[in-house]
Amino acid sequence: GQSLEQPSEVTAVEGAIVQINCTYQTSGFYGLSWYQQHDGGAPTFLSYNGLDGLEETGRFSSFLSRSDSYGYLLLQELQMKDSASYFCAVNSGGYQKVTFGTGTKLQVIP
Amino acid sequence: GAGVSQSPRYKVTKRGQDVALRCDPISGHVSLYWYRQALGQGPEFLTYFNYEAQQDKSGLPNDRFSAERPEGSISTLTIQRTEQRDSAMYRCASSHSGGGPGGELFFGEGSRLTVL
Numbered sequence: 152g153q154s155l156e157q158p159s160e161v162t163a164v165e166g167a168i169v170q171i172n173c174t175y176q177t178s179g180f181y182g183l184s185w186y187q188q189h190d191g192g193a194p195t196f197l198s199y200n201g202l203d204g205l206e207e208t209g210r211f212s213s214f215l216s217r218s219d220s221y222g223y224l225l226l227q228e229l230q231m232k233d234s235a236s237y238f239c240a241v242n243s244g245g246y247q248k249v250t251f252g253t254g255t256k257l258q259v260i261p
Numbered sequence: 262g263a264g265v266s267q268s269p270r271y272k273v274t275k276r277g278q279d280v281a282l283r284c285d286p287i288s289g290h291v292s293l294y295w296y297r298q299a300l301g302q303g304p305e306f307l308t309y310f311n312y313e314a315q316q317d318k319s320g321l322p323n324d325r326f327s328a329e330r331p332e333g334s335i336s337t338l339t340i341q342r343t344e345q346r347d348s349a350m351y352r353c354a355s356s357h358s359g360g361g362p363g364g365e366l367f368f369g370e371g372s373r374l375t376v377l
Contacts, residue, residue: 196365251303
C-alpha cells in the first residue's frame, strides 16, 4: 500500500517563506504531486516531480529526493490567499494511481 | 464541458437506500478518478478508469460500492444500501493521460452525500 506523512498544520507570516514536508512509502513509485485546496473548494494542481531536484513555478517550488522518499513544497512571499490545505500525492502502480496524503493546513497571518 | 461536472451537488438519503453519483469529465480526458473526502482529510482513492476500463478498484470500501464508465466518458459511482458512515464528499477527477508526468488531475466540485 501507500502511506504519506505531512505536518497537520503550519502557521507562517505574510511575506515569509514556508516549507511543507512530505515523506512517503509506496511500491512502484513514479512521482510526487502537490495540490492546493481552499476551504469549500476542490483540490487544484500545483506541481509534479518525477525526477530528483527542484521544480519552480512562480512563488511555489517543489523538491523530490527519491532515495530519501521525501519531498517538500516551498512557498515564498506568502500572501493571505495562500491560506489553504496542501496535499502531497504519489503516483504509483503504473503512474496513474494517485494517492493523497492527509494534508497540511497552512494559515498565513499578518 | 469546460470543467469536471458532478451531480447531484448535494444528496440526502435515508439509510438503506441506493444512491448514484454522476461525473462528466473534461472532454477528451482519458482517465477518470473517484475519491472520497472526509472533512479535514485528504482525498481517499476509490477507483480509476482509463477509457471504459476500470484499472484499479482497490480503494472501494466494500461490495456496496461500484463504479462504471461504459462509454469511456461519463461515470457513475453507485452506493447500495447506504449506511451513515458513507456520508462524505465524493469527488471525481479527470486527466488527459493519467496522473503521471504532466497529467494533472482536474477535480469537480464534488457530491456531498448525507445518509440519515
